[in-house]
Amino acid sequence: MEAVHGFTPPHNPKCSCKTCFSNRLDLEYQNKRLQAYEQTTSIEYIRATFERPFRAAVDHCADLKKASESTNVHRKRYADLYKGMCSILQKMMKSQEVNINNFLDVQETINHEPHILRKLLEQENMEVITHFKMQHWLSQRWEASFADYFSLVRWLILCLAWFFPPMFSVFGAFELDFAKALRVRWNSHLSSHFCFFILLLLRLFWDERGTSLRAARFNDTFVVELTLGLFVMSHLIILMVRLSHRGIKSFMKDWWNWVEMCIVINGINFFVASSNIALQNQNALPMNVNRRHIPSTDHVYMCEFSLSLMILLMVVRFAYFVQMTYRFGRLIVAVSQCAKEYLRSLLVLFIFFMGYAFAIYGVLHPFATKPEDRRHDLTKNNGFQVYTDDFLDTAANLYWNLLSLVDEGYGQIHAGFTGPNQTPVQPFLSILFSKFLMVSFYVFIVVALLNVILTLMIMQAESYKTMGDENWAFARTRIIIDYFNYEMAAPPPFTCIILLLTTIRMITTLVKRILRTRKMRFKN
Structure with a gap:
């Protein structure tokens, strides 16, 4: 048995000691989580999510390649960047052996493209695709x-x-x-x-x-x-x-x-x-x-x-x-x-806080926690979700921005991108309990x-x-x-x-x- 996410496997699959039994339960639990994660990160999901921004990135790299050829400056580096983008796009569209971490790294690179390209121009003999992650870490x-x-x-x-x-x-x-x-x-x-x-x-x-x-x-x-x-x-x-x-x-x-x-x-x-x-x-x-x-x-x-x-x-x-x-x-x-x-x-304060709690938890919250109804386009606003549909979306956007003034942990999405206008995927009861802690x-x-x-x-x-x-x-x-x-x-x-x-x-x-x-x- 192989270790998953750092959990050590049991010494013997038939051993019934307390340590091995606990490790076996942890391993089964992690395997179930890994299976559920693989279902959500299938090739269809990746294609539906990353096809448009990757095609836009390829077109942008092609423009950079043409500009570098016309000016004869840094031709090889922009050509390598274009080649790497095209190869990853071909893997995404044809091959089934796709690692989602590669797409996340390149998507982060697209979001921070001016900063990354400036660092690429300052260094010699760098392989672009393999060093995307290190460059992104430095910028962070x-x-x-x-x-x-x-x-x-x-x-x-x-x-x-x-x-x-x-x-x-x-x-x-x-x-x-x-x-x-x-x-x-x-x-x-x-x-x-x-x-x-x-x-x-x-x-x-x-x-x-x-x-x-x-x-x-x-x-x-x-x-x-x-x-x-x-x-x-x-x-x-x-x-x-x-x-x-x-x-x-x-x-x-x-x-x-x-x-x-x-x-x-x-x-x-x-x-x-x-x-x-x-x-x-x-x-x-x-x-x-x-x-x-x-x-x-x-x-x-x-x-x-x-x-x-x-x-x-x-x-x-x-x-x-x-x-x-x-x-x-x-x-x-x-x-x-x-x-x-x-x-x-004290009565005035109680009315203020109860009105605040009712307005936020009961009125705005059901409209603010529907990420499945807000299909965002990653090519707009650097890949972040922006509500522009109707008045309720504007109210939800204002709600999460005001809440992030106090608790910066909110406003994050589980796909790997963070921004002030995003809605966390959490149940209503858990979010209500967390707001109760914030009211404290x-x-x-x-x-x-x-x-x-x-x-x-x-x-x-x-x-x-x-x-x-x-x-x-x-x-x-x-x-x-x-x-x-x-x-x-x-x-x-x-x-x-x-x-x-x-x-x-x-x-x-x-x-x-x-x-x-x-x-x-x-x-x-």
């Missing part, structure tokens, strides 16, 4: 090294779009002028949307092949790491501002500052540990393994523990706020008003933003406490209304609705005021 490594830096910039823009509004709200809380604070908040809304749409444009139009957007190091868990890091940084800024306002002695006397410093130090520790674990696991992988789909168990545990730590911090901070209201105001009024605003914000990442970000909002409320409560306001329990309602900005915890696409409603409300208020003044003038 060059693009991956550039994609690492571009992906870092892309994630920074994404986090800037997420964290501009809450950070502006924190710094705007120190302003006594409410109009100025609201103006800063409005500008932060616009800046977050500007960053988000710039990011979307870069994602869609950076490279038609989509390879420069596929980074090897920055996966979906990097969002969680960066969220935790920005959460820790925001609390460090708050602690530094509090230290500068109060002084060292009063800062050290407050027990809550010690608790928050311990939590921030632990957050830094877990952030560094999870990043190191992720980098070690990714660097240990071989070169031909897709690193985006190899999650680290320790890394997941670290992120879950950090999330539980942030939720605990939010609960303790809420209890501290209630304790302050009990000491400096009426308990029933303070707790009821605070709980009302807090639950209202959103929950992680929302919890971090709610922590920042609670910190803002506590800082305002402490400022009222130091001023010695007797009616603090009633003045606290103004704090929550003016600064409890639950809208900022929603993702940037959903805050578009809030911006639109706010603009409509402002316009209607202005129109009502104008009509009221005209009516009063008419009466007078």
Whole structure:
């Protein structure tokens, strides 16, 4: 018995030991998978899939051959390229001994033709067909090294779009002028949307092949790491501002500052540990393994523990706020008003996320996962699937592009080509479960933003406490209304609705005021 895909055969076919029995089962399973794979990669399938692009490649090579003969430059190399293409096309049309890897290599070469031909012209005595794979690997490594830096910039823009509004709200809380604070908040809304749409444009139009957007190091868990890091940084800024306002002695006397410093130090520790674990696991992988789909168990545990730590911090901070209201105001009024605003914000977030889940999973998803109905032409757009049929195809295309902003593993097809506009072949239930995991990442970000909002409320409560306001329990309602900005915890696409409603409300208020003044003038 021969080994299939690296599985060792049993020592003896009749042996019944545990190792041989396990190897025998693995071998049978791999043989079944190999048979199913051979059925899908038959000569008819290859002909139907690769005939048109290969004929186009042969015609293009013939044009290159004629151009080289007319100019008498690199005649032999273009002739070898034309000869190799013709021989592979003849094998595909006549012979039954066809290896699909050869066609995939040459198809990748066609997609990266200018880069490959430029490298072919720089080297001497190269056999074109045998070195296609090595040249393609070199081009991929060059693009991956550039994609690492571009992906870092892309994630920074994404986090800037997420964290501009809450950070502006924190710094705007120190302003006594409410109009100025609201103006800063409005500008932060616009800046977050500007960053988000710039990011979307870069994602869609950076490279038609989509390879420069596929980074090897920055996966979906990097969002969680960066969220935790920005959460820790925001609390460090708050602690530094509090230290500068109060002084060292009063800062050290407050027990809550010690608790928050311990939590921030632990957050830094877990952030560094999870990043190191992720980098070690990714660097240990071989070169031909897709690193985006190899999650680290320790890394997941670290992120879950950090999330539980942030939720605990939010609960303790809420209890501290209630304790302050009990000491400096009426308990029933303070707790009821605070709980009302807090639950209202959570309800708004719940409606946002449930609407998002229903719109994506129930409406767009059935139309986005029908690759058999989207027969794409490999001669157009460098071999990538582009939806141009109707409105539903456009919506599906936008859906997968938006989803690939968060998880770059989506948008891949199993035939060997990757691109931003392709649909993965996955069942509905498995894709729903994976989207549920992605929503958990959103929950992680929302919890971090709610922590920042609670910190803002506590800082305002402490400022009222130091001023010695007797009616603090009633003045606290103004704090929550003016600064409890639950809208900022929603993702940037959903805050578009809030911006639109706010603009409509402002316009209607202005129109009502104008009509009221005209009516009063008419009466007078």
